[in-house]
Amino acid sequence: MLLDVKGLRVAYRTVYGDLEAVRSLDFAVEKGESVAIVGESGCGKSSLGHAIVRLLPPNATYEGEVLVDGKDVFSLKGRRLREYRGSDAFMIFQDPLNSLNPVKRVDRQMLEAIRTQKIMRDEPYDEEEATKVVVEGLKGVRMPDPEVILRRYPHELSGGQIQRVVIAMALVMKPKILIADEPTSALDVTIQAQVMKLIKELKAEYGMSVLFITHDMAVAYTVADRFLVMYAGELSELGPVDKVVTRPLHPYTTALVNSIPHKSKREGDLVAIPGSPPNMLAPPSGCRFHPRCPKVMDICNTVNPGVKQVEDRLLRCHLYD
Amino acid sequence: MESKDTNKAGRFRLFKGKSHTTSVSVHNEAEVPLGESSGLRFIAGFIRRDKIALTGAIGIGIFFVYGLIQGIIEMAADYTHNLALSYVLLPSNPFQFNFARSLGAPTLANFPVGIFGYDETGRSILSRILYAIPKDALASVLIVVSAIVIGMFLGISAGYLGGWADEILMRVTDAFLAFPLIVFAIALSLTLGNGYVVVLVALTIIWWPTYARFFRAQALTLKSRGYVEAARLSGLSPFSIIVRHIFPNAIDPIVAIATLDFGNVILTYSTLAFLGIGVQVGQPELGSMAASGLQYVPRVWWYALFPSIVIMAIVVCYSLLGDRIQDMVGGRLSY
Amino acid sequence: MLFVARRAVNAFITILIMIALMFAIIHLVAPTPEDLARLYVGTHFTVPELVQIAHRMGFYQPIYVQFFNYVNGFFHGNLGTDTQYGIPEILVIEEYFPVTLNMVILGTILGVVIGIFTGAIAASNRNTGTDYGIKAIYLGTWAAPVFLVGVFLQLILAYELNLLPTGQVANPTLAIPAAVTGLPLVDAILAHDWVYLYSYLRHLVLPAITIAVISFGGITRLTRATMVDALDKDYVKLAYMKGLPKRQVVWGTAFRNAIIPIITLMALAFAFTVGGAVVVEDIFSYHGIGFFFVNAAYNLDYPAILAITVIIGLAVIIANFIADILYGVMDPRVRLT
Ligand SMILES: Nc1ncnc2c1ncn2[C@@H]1O[C@H](COP(=O)(O)OP(=O)(O)OP(=O)(O)O)[C@@H](O)[C@H]1O
Ligand SMILES: [Mg+2]
Numbered sequence: 001m002l003l004d005v006k007g008l009r010v011a012y013r014t015v016y017g018d019l020e021a022v023r024s025l026d027f028a029v030e031k032g033e034s035v036a037i038v039g040e041s042g043c044g045k046s047s048l049g050h051a052i053v054r055l056l057p058p059n060a061t062y063e064g065e066v067l068v069d070g071k072d073v074f075s076l077k078g079r080r081l082r083e084y085r086g087s088d089a090f091m092i093f094q095d096p097l098n099s100l101n102p103v104k105r106v107d108r109q110m111l112e113a114i115r116t117q118k119i120m121r122d123e124p125y126d127e128e129e130a131t132k133v134v135v136e137g138l139k140g141v142r143m144p145d146p147e148v149i150l151r152r153y154p155h156e157l158s159g160g161q162i163q164r165v166v167i168a169m170a171l172v173m174k175p176k177i178l179i180a181d182e183p184t185s186a187l188d189v190t191i192q193a194q195v196m197k198l199i200k201e202l203k204a205e206y207g208m209s210v211l212f213i214t215h216d217m218a219v220a221y222t223v224a225d226r227f228l229v230m231y232a233g234e235l236s237e238l239g240p241v242d243k244v245v246t247r248p249l250h251p252y253t254t255a256l257v258n259s260i261p262h263k264s265k266r267e268g269d270l271v272a273i274p275g276s277p278p279n280m281l282a283p284p285s286g287c288r289f290h291p292r293c294p295k296v297m298d299i300c301n302t303v304n305p306g307v308k309q310v311e312d313r314l315l316r317c318h319l320y321d
Numbered sequence: 322m323e324s325k326d327t328n329k330a331g332r333f334r335l336f337k338g339k340s341h342t343t344s345v346s347v348h349n350e351a352e353v354p355l356g357e358s359s360g361l362r363f364i365a366g367f368i369r370r371d372k373i374a375l376t377g378a379i380g381i382g383i384f385f386v387y388g389l390i391q392g393i394i395e396m397a398a399d400y401t402h403n404l405a406l407s408y409v410l411l412p413s414n415p416f417q418f419n420f421a422r423s424l425g426a427p428t429l430a431n432f433p434v435g436i437f438g439y440d441e442t443g444r445s446i447l448s449r450i451l452y453a454i455p456k457d458a459l460a461s462v463l464i465v466v467s468a469i470v471i472g473m474f475l476g477i478s479a480g481y482l483g484g485w486a487d488e489i490l491m492r493v494t495d496a497f498l499a500f501p502l503i504v505f506a507i508a509l510s511l512t513l514g515n516g517y518v519v520v521l522v523a524l525t526i527i528w529w530p531t532y533a534r535f536f537r538a539q540a541l542t543l544k545s546r547g548y549v550e551a552a553r554l555s556g557l558s559p560f561s562i563i564v565r566h567i568f569p570n571a572i573d574p575i576v577a578i579a580t581l582d583f584g585n586v587i588l589t590y591s592t593l594a595f596l597g598i599g600v601q602v603g604q605p606e607l608g609s610m611a612a613s614g615l616q617y618v619p620r621v622w623w624y625a626l627f628p629s630i631v632i633m634a635i636v637v638c639y640s641l642l643g644d645r646i647q648d649m650v651g652g653r654l655s656y
Numbered sequence: 657m658l659f660v661a662r663r664a665v666n667a668f669i670t671i672l673i674m675i676a677l678m679f680a681i682i683h684l685v686a687p688t689p690e691d692l693a694r695l696y697v698g699t700h701f702t703v704p705e706l707v708q709i710a711h712r713m714g715f716y717q718p719i720y721v722q723f724f725n726y727v728n729g730f731f732h733g734n735l736g737t738d739t740q741y742g743i744p745e746i747l748v749i750e751e752y753f754p755v756t757l758n759m760v761i762l763g764t765i766l767g768v769v770i771g772i773f774t775g776a777i778a779a780s781n782r783n784t785g786t787d788y789g790i791k792a793i794y795l796g797t798w799a800a801p802v803f804l805v806g807v808f809l810q811l812i813l814a815y816e817l818n819l820l821p822t823g824q825v826a827n828p829t830l831a832i833p834a835a836v837t838g839l840p841l842v843d844a845i846l847a848h849d850w851v852y853l854y855s856y857l858r859h860l861v862l863p864a865i866t867i868a869v870i871s872f873g874g875i876t877r878l879t880r881a882t883m884v885d886a887l888d889k890d891y892v893k894l895a896y897m898k899g900l901p902k903r904q905v906v907w908g909t910a911f912r913n914a915i916i917p918i919i920t921l922m923a924l925a926f927a928f929t930v931g932g933a934v935v936v937e938d939i940f941s942y943h944g945i946g947f948f949f950v951n952a953a954y955n956l957d958y959p960a961i962l963a964i965t966v967i968i969g970l971a972v973i974i975a976n977f978i979a980d981i982l983y984g985v986m987d988p989r990v991r992l993t
Contacts, residue, residue: 015370055893058782086899093890101891101909103916103988113898120899153988166894173898492666496674498924499969499976501931507953508965512685512695588801592935595803596950611803615939619811629804636799644795644877651881 001067002209003029003052003177008064010047010056010233019280021047023233025064026307027314029177034203034210036224036241038217038256040277044233045213046094049179052211053091054081069176083120086113090175094182094213096163100154106165107150110134113169137168141198160191167198177209178202184219196222218260221245229253232278232288239313249310250317251293287318295319364576367649374645380638381583387451388458395455408452412445415452415605419443424621438623440613446624449605450631457607457635460521460590461583467525469579472532479533480540481549481563490537494530502527502589503596510598520599524586535578539567573650580643584636591632607632659984667977672727674969678962679726689715695958698739735966736959740952745963748948753967754838755825756933756944759860763867764929768922770868771875772915778876779883779914780906790876798873802932806866806939813862820862823941827855863936867929874928878921883914916987923979927972 010022021044029035037045050056052066054073066073068088076084093099101109111130118125131150138146141164154162163183170178180199184192200223203210214220220227220241227244229237229252237250248254255273275292278284284291290300297318305318368374391410398407408414413434425439437446479490500508509523510516543549543566552562594600594608607628614625686692689710690703697709710716714725729735735745771794778790797805814822825840826832832840833847844853886892887910895909896902930946937946945964952960984990 015367050893053897055896057888082899082901085897090897091893093893095890098890099894101895101913103912103986112895112900116899155989169894169898492669492673493677495666495670495973495976496677496969499670499674499927499972500965501927501934501968501972503931503934504949504965504968507934507949508961509681511953511956511961512681512958584799588799591801592803595801595935596938596953598953608801608803611801615803615807618807619815625804625807629801632801633796633799633804637795640795640799644791648881651885 001028002031002033002069003211004065004067005048005052006065006067008048008051008062008066010044010051010060010062012057013059013061014281016281020283021060021233021280022051024307025233025235027228027235027238029209029211031176031209032203032207033225034212034223035226035228036212036214036217036220037228037230038214038220039230039236040273041215042277042280043230045215045230046181047233048230049091049181049211049213052177052179053085053089055091079120082116086117086173086175088175089177089179090170090173091179092163092166092170092181092183094185096159096166096183099166100157100162102154104153105150106152106154106157107131107134110137110150110165110169110172113173117173133172134168137172138165140171140202141165141168142194143168160188160195163191163195164198167195167202171202171206174206175208177211179211179213181213182215183212185214192219199223217245217256227253229256232280232283234288235307235314235316236289237313237315237317239311243313249313249315249320251295251319252289255292255294287316361572361576364573364646364649367646368642371645374642377638377640377642377645380634381642384454384635384638385458385462388455391451392455392459395452408448411448411451413448415444415448416603417444424617424624426621427623437627438621440610440624441617446610446627449610450607450628453605453607453610453628454631456517457587457590457632460524461586463521464524464528464586465579465582468528468582469532469575471525471529472534473536475529476533476536476538477540477560477563477567480537480544481560483541483544487537490533494533497527497530500527503592506589506593507596507598510593515599516601517599520590520593524589528582528586531578532575535574536567536571539571543567543570577643577647577650580639580646582643584639584643587632587636587639659990660981663977663980667973670973670976671970674973675727675730675966676723678966679723682962683719696736696739698957730966735963738960739957740955740960745959748960749945749963749967750838752943752945752948753971755840755942756930756937756946757971758839758841759863759936759942759944760867760926760929760933762860763864763933764871764922764926766864766868767871767929768875768918768925771872772879772918774872775876775879775881776883776906776911776914779880779887780902780910782884782887790880794873794876797869798877800870802866802870802935803939805869806863806936809862809866809869810939821859822862823939824859825856825943826852826859830855859942863933863940863942866936866939867932870932871925871929875918875921875925879914879918882917883910886910886914889913916983919979919983919986923972923976926975930968930972 005025005027008022008025009020012019012021025048027035037048039045047056047060050060051062052068052073054076056062062074064074068084071084071088073084073089100106111127111134114130114133115125118130134150135146138149143149143161143164149157149161149165157165167183178199183199184195196219199210199212202208203223210223212220212223217227224241226239227237227241228235229244229250231252237244237248237253239249244253245257248257259273273292278288278291286302287293287300287305290296293300299318303318305316305321307314307316308320309315310320368378394410395407398404404416405414419439420443422435422439422443424441425435425443427438428435433447434445435447437450440446440449475490479487497505505527506520506523509526510519513519513523540563543563548562548566549559552559590599591606591608591611594606595612597609597612600606600609610628611625611632614621614623614628618625682692682695686695690706692715693706693710693713694701696713697706701709714722717725733744733746735749737743738745738748741748774790774794778787781787810822813820821827830852833843833849833852836843836846840856841853844850844856887906889910891913892905892910895905900908933944934946934949936942937944938950941947945968949961949964951957952964
């Protein structure tokens with residue numbers, strides 16, 4: 001087991017009271033495995049990712065345990081934490097256009113990553129050698145003319161190029177687990193497909209585990225081994241991609257699967273699910289999905305179903321009690 | 322610049338500090354907490370929940386309610402030529418000389434007349450401060466509101482018309498902003514003639530350019546978002562469309578800017594009074610009281626100190642409130 | 657270069673508009689040639705005398721000729737004659753302005769440095785005691801009227817503790833070093849007049865600190881805001897992901913981006929402090945342009961008031977221009993446009 005999340009809770013303090021973005025979440029990711037986290041906007045996917053790399057904003061509180069390669073992430077401090085970031089886990093953030101520092105050239109930003117790693121491992125840093133590694137990394141993401149790209153400022157790159165630079169950075173860092181937060185949401189469809197292919201290849205080539213965050217099941221289907229479906233901060237269903245897609249058990253998963261547009265892989269058609277996402281400040285009582293659930297029962301209004309093992313899946317639903 | 326302003330308004334509705342509106346912003350609308358919409362209602366709701374903002378708001382409320390009542394009384398007294406009426410609410414007659422207690426220290430005797438001490442002619446400093454407050458309250462409201470109105474008209478016109486009109490407006494605001502407030506205010510009010518009204522006019526002339534820039538930016542964003550085209554296609558006047566769409570977008574940032582600006586006006590106004598600009602002899606004025614008091618510092622510290630503290634307290638209240646609202650509008654206050 | 661040229665043209669147009677503004681104000685206040693003459697030479701003249709003066713000064717010419725003369729005069733340093741001293745304004749300004757400039761620049765730099773650092777520290781410790789402490793301080797100084805700050809510092813540091821002189825530019829018994837640049841600081845160094853320099857610096861401390869105290873609040877506030885925004889950006893998170901220590905992320909990545917918008921504010925801060933200098937110089941009897949300006953205001957010396965206003969406006973426009981260029985240097989995104 002490379003990543004083990006136990007009883008994770010993430011809450012944000014707001015002027016309107018506490019907002020529970022992730023609640024009693026348990027799951028694990030094996031080495032070389034890739035898990036896609038899917039769910040509507042605001043269900044806590046990014047919060048989960050940020051918690052794993054310990055980059056939650058200052059108003060967040062977190063409880064529970066996250067183990068990465070045996071390291072208790074929440075107890076890491078100072079240098080140990082810095083070593084963990086980058087070499088154990090690396091996260092690609094949601095907003096590609098803001099992922100690079102606008103005032104520094106691309107080469108400086110990529111070299112900085114290598115230098116930091118070298119310094120932490122007490123290894124000598126050689127600029128020329130590092131540049132070679134960086135160029136290799138860019139070639140690895142099929143970037144044409146890496147040398148030219150390196151001399152540019154981020155505003156001189158397209159969104160797809162920036163995203164590839166960031167993925168190349170991940171390549172260079174060789175983390176054990178890569179968390180990719182909607183790496184394709186701002187890209188157009190062709191580039192989106194390229195990036196997905198890239199991540200898949202990386203996984204195969206380096207045996208990296210991948211946590212792939214998206215709200216688009218169709219996209220996730222192409223890269224992931226398992227789906228983790230989240231609703232309002234909670235796990236709804238966790239299982240192998242094929243089974244989840246062909247025979248979803250949770251009514252929310254069913255709704256998500258039905259909303260996948262059949263022909264094109266265009267994103268963002270989750271609107272088709274009736275009802276609106278819950279107000280996270282005052283989530284519904286009982287099962288959080290019950291106001292929108294077609295199969296709602298009396299018990300759903302009052303009792304939050306626990307997580308149960310059903311066949312080879314985890315489920316949070318009263319239908320399978 | 323242009324897109325930033327609207328972004329702010331937009332982000333505030335998302336109520337979290339991120340700007341990833343690109344992906345699936347439709348859903349985010351549902352995140353508006355407790356179903357409240359943008360605008361004044363939301364700001365009011367926020368103030369009620371936030372201790373710091375509430376403190377400021379209460380202070381400002383007292384300042385205005387008092388300023389309004391006392392101001393009306395003073396005007397009525399002026400109108401009926403009945404001086405005694407003007408200080409019915411005050412602990413004592415603010416114009417009453419009493420050389421026996423000239424420069425008297427703060428005292429509890431004759432409470433509350435003497436708690437802030439007495440000036441060089443033995444007048445109660447407390448009463449004089451209370452008498453002076455309506456002028457500051459009126460100045461802050463009048464100047465900021467007229468600046469907003471003028472700025473709105475010029476800024477929206479320039480942004481809408483674009484081209485030369487726009488270029489000229491920008492350069493004119495540059496020219497206006499090049500004059501330091503106090504310097505320009507002194508130059509203006511002296512050339513226009515000395516007096517309270519003149520100071521109000523001078524400050525208004527100085528104050529509008531920032532607002533013009535703000536509204537110009539708003540108009541430009543709307544234009545770039547195709548509102549003008551849409552209006553043409555639907556047969557409506559583009560100008561009225563812009564005006565109609567600017568209000569909902571502009572109201573949050575404007576409230577934030579204006580709240581801070583009220584404080585700035587009071588500071589500038591009292592600094593002018595400190596230099597003797599716009600002050601009528603014998604009339605109490607916070608800034609000029611401080612100026613007179615300074616001659617007796619350090620032995621007589623209360624004369625200059627209390628008027629200054631009152632100015633500061635008012636401005637602090639405005640800053641507390643304005644600062645919080647600005648943070649909220651800027652999306653920097655998700656908590 | 658195109659960028660610089662464009663900004664220069666903008667600055668020049670702004671200067672022209674500013675002059676036009678001044679011209680318009682003067683002519684609005686004094687609609688007739690005789691009024692104008694009175695404005696320029698003072699009230700103690702009879703009407704026939706005024707008519708004669710107005711003729712001599714060209715006030716009977718068509719308005720556009722007058723405007724041309726005014727602009728022309730401005731660029732040739734002809735800003736009118738002082739009614740108090742009877743010498744050309746430009747000489748007065750030449751003598752007093754550098755003194756103020758020296759003080760204001762120092763005060764502004766001090767204020768900006770304090771503001772930037774407190775703002776950045778507050779943002780990187782958001783919602784902690786440090787943040788609230790800094791906020792309390794800057795809201796206090798921001799809300800404090802200039803005169804209160806000045807007098808308070810004067811009282812404590814000069815009268816009570818006797819650490820610093822209470823006023824004046826330098827010890828008046830000392831001979832002023834020969835004017836080479838006009839800036840007393842530089843002149844004293846050039847003349848190797850260390851005694852004067854020491855006295856000058858000691859006298860400079862209080863006004864400069866006052867200027868810094870009143871001006872840093874706005875900078876703190878904006879820096880905190882831009883810094884909070886920057887710290888929230890994904891490139892900052894990515895910097896953490898590289899394993900960089902917090903210190904480097906905060907100061908190397910976030911700060912570097914957060915101060916770019918502050919540069920524009922610096923020019924505004926300069927304008928603000930020049931305004932503050934008027935009061936500060938009055939309090940500390942600091943004989944700079946502000947002191948002279950207040951004096952002119954008391955004596956209704958209109959040529960002086962108008963000339964000084966225009967010159968200060970000019971200085972601010974130049975400061976703005978410099979800030980614009982700096983902005984271009986700091987932000988790669990601007991350079992190309
Ligand atoms: N800094 C914050 N302060 C307060 N609330 C926050 C903060 N960040 C996120 N939230 C809230 O926490 C919830 C989960 O947010 P999160 O960003 O994890 O969602 P997400 O699933 O990644 O959504 P998206 O698909 O839009 O990225 C949302 O309701 C959001 O409003
Ligand atoms: Mg997200």
